[in-house]
Amino acid sequence: MGVKKRLWILLRGLGREKAHWQGFDQKIEAHFKKDRCLCLDLPGAGVHYQDQSPLSIGETVDFLRPDFLKLQSDYPRDVYDYYLFSLSLGGMVATEWLYRYPSDFQGAVLINTSFSRVSRIWDRLTPKAIKAFIQAGKASSLFERERIVLGVTSQSAELHGEIALEWAEIAKKRPLNPKNFIRQLIAASRYRPNPKPPTQPLLILNSAGDQLVNPKSSLNIGEFWGYDIRRHPTAGHDLTLDAPEWTLKEMEHWLELLKGDSKAKRP
16 A cells, blocks of 8 residues: 555643644644644543553553554554654653554654753752642742742743633633642652663654753753754743744654665664
8 A cells, every 4th residue: 555644642641631732733733733642641530530540661661552553443554554653751752652652653843851860850850830739839820820830830921821721721721730740750750771772763853941850851862862952042941832834844854764765764
């Protein structure tokens, strides 16, 4: 048969859910006309907000995988290649998924993630981010809480008011239990990947303006695994919010390399 379509599975980060992608899944589908996207919520967030977050990244993968396997009846493998698209904590989940179940995906995009094996704890969650989270926990309203969070995750200040209103509504409908936020932090702090990278192709993207995670954390991963890192010069931690078009162009270039040069599949 002809060239396969792609199905992207999107995994969000710490304390966030699928609605926080702000429609980036739709932007992927608009840019890559034949591609389809599905967003999975981590345990303890989104549709799973009443579940308890695991204390390990491996348990998180095993929580998500049954729902993923059910998708294959609607998106058969003879028609679709499967890819992961992940941000921050989602990048740790994506990495562990590639290790545990190497036949599930053909590749993955990792954005602004970090690993304990290669970065210090205060680089993986900066002092500024810790201060912001404490302030957010004391905020007088959900709107104010989300504005504080956006202040440390995004450089697009002109959008923060409007988005904070939307995210406050998300928090009303599907509130994140503070205990689950802490459990996610614990799982993230413990995650140490293998010295060897996953066998699947990776695109590692980074934001120079990241205030939540020190930008050098991605560079450390690149040095650890021997990958080149693509860095946006101004975007914040939430790269797909701050620089969606740049992200799509980097994805497009990477996918073209994979089609045309087998060496692009490895570091």
